[in-house]
Each structure stands twice: as structure tokens, then as C-alpha cells.
Amino acid sequence: MDDRPFAFILLGNLSIEGDIRPIRGDRGAVMSKALIVYGSTTGSTEMLASHIADTMKAEGIDVRIANVTDMDVEDLLNYETILLGSSTWGEGELQDDFISFYDDMEGLSLKGKRAAAFGCGDSAYGHFCEAVDLLEKKLRACGAQIIAPGLKIDGDVTEAESKAEEWAKQIAGLVRA
Numbered sequence: 758m759d760d761r762p763f764a765f766i767l768l769g770n771l772s773i774e775g776d777i778r779p780i781r782g783d784r785g786a787v788m789s790k791a792l793i794v795y796g797s798t799t800g801s802t803e804m805l806a807s808h809i810a811d812t813m814k815a816e817g818i819d820v821r822i823a824n825v826t827d828m829d830v831e832d833l834l835n836y837e838t839i840l841l842g843s844s845t846w847g848e849g850e851l852q853d854d855f856i857s858f859y860d861d862m863e864g865l866s867l868k869g870k871r872a873a874a875f876g877c878g879d880s881a882y883g884h885f886c887e888a889v890d891l892l893e894k895k896l897r898a899c900g901a902q903i904i905a906p907g908l909k910i911d912g913d914v915t916e917a918e919s920k921a922e923e924w925a926k927q928i929a930g931l932v933r934a
């Protein structure tokens with residue numbers, strides 16, 4: 758449907774003309790409700806991100822999932838809810854692909870956005886899932902509201918599917934509200 762008649766009804770007799778179109782975000786997509794961005798080296802966090810996305814979709818949420826390598830930080834501005842996921846490497850560090858994205862988030866305003874973080878790790882290491890804490894801190898520093906505690910998966914993702922599902926359903930409930 759052309760949105761012009763709607764605009765003219767709203768403006769009444771005011772003679773304002775112009776090209777009024779729906780707000781468009783990254784890559785021409787109409788603004789969506791939720792965005793999941795993940796960084797993953799061996800595929801675990803990618804699998805976790807897909808599982809979260811599938812669960813949210815099944816709950817009726819309009820959700821887009823993307824590898825961090827395909828995103829710019831400005832893309833975050835086009836979504837109402839932002840979920841960032843990274844596995845932990847080194848000694849409590851972000852997954853490699855996420856480092857520049859994380860650095861680029863410095864100074865970005867995410868005020869009014871709802872957000873949460875997730876990721877895979879291994880408690881055999883000393884800094885279990887600390888990348889999730891780093892992402893959560895960064896989201897908070899950007900002004901986003903953290904709506905759920907970080908989801909930290911220890912070891913095999915397939916064994917933690919119900920935990921991920923529960924988390925995703927919790928987020929979906931808040932996104933819908």
C-alpha cells in the first residue's frame with residue numbers, strides 16, 4: 758500500500774510535500790524487531806545463535822541473525838532488540854572476529870534499545886565465558902537496557918538446548934511486550 762494517503766490524512770491541510778516512505782535499515786530491510794549478531798570460531802556459538810533465532814521465530818518474533826563479519830556497528834541502530842554472542846578465547850577474550858566490532862561500538866548510542874549477550878565457553882578454562890560479560894558491559898556502556906542475564910553455555914551446545922530455549926523464550930516474551 759502506498760503510504761502517501763496516510764501521510765496526507767495526518768497532515769490535514771498543511772501543504773507539506775515530500776517522499777514519505779517506511780524507515781529502512783541495513784541492506785534495505787524494513788526495521789525489524791530483533792537482531793542476533795554472533796562471532797564463532799568452531800561453530801558452537803553460531804549453532805547457539807541459530808537455536809536462539811529459531812526459538813524466537815517460533816514465538817512469533819521478527820528476528821534477523823548475522824555473523825559479526827557481515828555487520829557494521831551502525832546496523833545495530835536499525836533494531837529494537839539486540840542480542841550479541843561471542844565465544845571466549847585466550848584468557849577471557851572475545852572471539853577474534855568480534856574484536857573490531859566491539860572496538861567500533863565505543864561511543865555508539867544504543868539508548869532505548871533492549872539487549873542481552875550470550876556465548877559458548879568451557880569451564881575447564883580460568884575465565885569461563887568472560888566474553889559474554891564483556892559484551893554485556895559494552896552494551897550497557899552504550900546505553901542499552903540489559904533485559905536478561907547473559908547466557909553462558911559450558912561445553913556441548915546440543916546438550917544445552919533446553920537452557921538456550923528457555924533463555925530465548927524469556928527474551929521473546931520481553932520483545933513482544
Ligand SMILES: Cc1cc2nc3c(=O)[nH]c(=O)nc-3n(C[C@H](O)[C@H](O)[C@H](O)COP(=O)(O)O)c2cc1C
Nearest residue numbers: 797798799800801802844845849878879882885886
Ligand atoms: C586456546 C583456547 C582458549 C580458550 N579459552 C577459553 C576461556 O578463556 N574461557 C572459556 O570459557 N572458554 C575458553 N575456550 C573454549 C571455547 O570458548 C569453546 O571451545 C567454545 O565452544 C568455542 O566456541 P565457538 O566455536 O563458537 O568459537 C578456549 C578454547 C581454546 C581452544
